[in-house]
Amino acid sequence: MAKRLSTPNPRTYIGSGKVSEIRTAIQALDVETVILDDELSPGQLRNLEKSFGGSVRVCDRTALILDIFNQRAATHEASLQVTLAQMEYQLPRLTKMWSHLERQAGGQVKGMGEKQIEVDKRILRTQISALRKELESVRKHRKLYRNRRQSVPIPVVSLVGYTNAGKSTLLNRLTGADVLAEDKLFATLDPTTRRVLMKNGTEFLLTDTVGFIQKLPTMLVAAFRATLEEISESSVIVHLVDISHPLAQQQIDAVERVLKELDVESIPKLVVWNKIDNTDEPLSVKEEAQKQGIICISAMNGDGLEDLCNAVQAKLKDSMVPIEAFVPYDKGDLLNDIHKVGMVEKMEYKESGTFVKAHVPLPLARLLTPLRQQVAATV
Numbered sequence: 001m002a003k004r005l006s007t008p009n010p011r012t013y014i015g016s017g018k019v020s021e022i023r024t025a026i027q028a029l030d031v032e033t034v035i036l037d038d039e040l041s042p043g044q045l046r047n048l049e050k051s052f053g054g055s056v057r058v059c060d061r062t063a064l065i066l067d068i069f070n071q072r073a074a075t076h077e078a079s080l081q082v083t084l085a086q087m088e089y090q091l092p093r094l095t096k097m098w099s100h101l102e103r104q105a106g107g108q109v110k111g112m113g114e115k116q117i118e119v120d121k122r123i124l125r126t127q128i129s130a131l132r133k134e135l136e137s138v139r140k141h142r143k144l145y146r147n148r149r150q151s152v153p154i155p156v157v158s159l160v161g162y163t164n165a166g167k168s169t170l171l172n173r174l175t176g177a178d179v180l181a182e183d184k185l186f187a188t189l190d191p192t193t194r195r196v197l198m199k200n201g202t203e204f205l206l207t208d209t210v211g212f213i214q215k216l217p218t219m220l221v222a223a224f225r226a227t228l229e230e231i232s233e234s235s236v237i238v239h240l241v242d243i244s245h246p247l248a249q250q251q252i253d254a255v256e257r258v259l260k261e262l263d264v265e266s267i268p269k270l271v272v273w274n275k276i277d278n279t280d281e282p283l284s285v286k287e288e289a290q291k292q293g294i295i296c297i298s299a300m301n302g303d304g305l306e307d308l309c310n311a312v313q314a315k316l317k318d319s320m321v322p323i324e325a326f327v328p329y330d331k332g333d334l335l336n337d338i339h340k341v342g343m344v345e346k347m348e349y350k351e352s353g354t355f356v357k358a359h360v361p362l363p364l365a366r367l368l369t370p371l372r373q374q375v376a377a378t379v
Contacts (some may be wrong), residue, residue, distance in 0.1 A: 001025075005377050008038075008044075009044075009046075010044070011047050012047050012048050012051060012352075013038070013044045013050075014251075019048070019052075022052065023051060023052055023053070026053070030058065031056060033056065033058075034048070034052065034056055034059065036059070036060050038246055040058075040176045042092050042093040045058050045093065048374045066086050066089060069082045069085070069214065069311050070082050070086065074239065077135075077138050080131060080134055080138065084131040084132065087128050089127060090123055090124065094121055094124070097135045108231075114153040129177045144377075154195070154204060154205050154341045155208060155235040155319070156193075156204070156205045156209045156233060156234050156235055157196075157204050157207070157234070157236045157237075157238055158209055158230060158231045158234040158236075159206065159207065160209055160231060160237055161239055161255060162241070162242065162255055163213065165240045165241060165251070165274060166193075166240060166242060167173055167208050167209070168208050169204055170274065173302060174196050174305065175195065175206060176205060177197055179243075192209065193208075193292050196309075199248055199309075200339065201339060201340070202342070202343060203341060204312065204341075207231075207234070209230060217232070228319070231264055232263070234261060234264075235267075235268070236267065236270060236316055236318050237259070237264065238269075238308075239255060239256075239259075239272065239329060240272050241271065241273050241274060242275050243273035243276060243279060243280035243285060244276075244295075246293075271294045271295075272295045272296075273294055273296045273297070274298065274299050275299075275300070276297065276304070277298040277300070277303065278305065282296075295307050295308050300316050317343055317359050320359035320361055321359065321360060321362050323356075323357070323359070323365050324356070324357045324372065325338075325371040325372045326353050326354070326371055327353050327354045327368075327371055328352060329352065334367070335356065336366060338358050338364070338368075342359055343359045343360075344357070345357045345359070
């Protein structure tokens with residue numbers, strides 16, 4: 001059912017006529033759950049459940065998303081993140097669980113005469129505090145891992161996009177990783193990073209991230225901060241779009257809003273239209289993409305992946321530092337790193353080492369600083 005309102009009803013979100021219409025449908029169809037596609041206040045949820053007879057569960061958009069996240073959480077970290085978000089959602093909504101209880105007898109619990117709701121809220125706040133500390137520990141661990149990863153300066157490319165855009169399928173196709181890739185909302189909750197080896201021998205790390213969604217609840221953005229921080233460490237962001245979806249533009253806008261919230265607009269970005277094979281007129285879609293400088297692919301059958309890799313490499317080059325260095329033969333590991341993570345334009349073998357002209361990631365350019373200073377003396 002759909003209803004246009006200039007402003008939501010403060011008591012029941014929808015108007016009394018629509019409440020009556022839904023109540024009739026509940027009775028006729030033996031409905032157990034009613035879902036509203038927006039975030040409702042605790043009072044609105046309570047009033048709707050009373051209006052619908054009390055035995056029907058009323059679920060708002062946030063509760064539904066949290067339920068789906070809970071089903072998809074496959075690791076300890078994802079479970080922590082979802083549990084924290086669920087507890088923060090439940091905290092102001094506990095009242096309805098205990099509205100039937102009278103004030104407790106004095107002395108039975110700490111805080112004489114305390115209502116059960118107040119006890120439960122205190123317990124929940126304590127659990128939320130403990131979860132935040134544990135997630136902060138996870139966040140620090142992730143940062144240490146990223147720092148170690150940066151010591152071997154392989155560029156990182158992050159895959160972002162609306163949920164079910166095909167990010168995990170693309171990661172699997174490019175890297176051979178066995179990552180869960182299903183036609184489901186939020187099939188991926190944990191970032192997965194895999195190495196991609198290009199045909200020319202250069203490498204980059206590709207990270208699959210949690211799918212975005214319109215009106216992503218603030219508590220979920222906060223709970224998944226450790227996961228989303230992976231994006232801020234990227235050299236390039238690939239925004240994957242399911243161009244076959246009828247609401248593709250709205251999904252693009254939703255992803256762009258989240259990226260803006262994450263403050264990663266300064267990172268080079270590549271827009272890629274996926275599932276081109278599922279569109280009604282793939283040729284006209286490709287023509288439009290070409291006009292906008294967008295890459296078209298099918299992660300499922302592999303079409304366009306070479307164009308994508310070339311475009312990623314071009315973006316990576318833009319983010320790299322041009323260097324000229326003289327690498328002694330006893331530092332061959334550095335020359336190997338230049339070949340693996342950089343883009344070599346010229347090499348000359350000399351008596352005591354190799355002169356190399358290339359584009360390399362900034363961390364490697366810093367490591368090469370002493371050797372860059374030797375160029376003038378050796379040439």
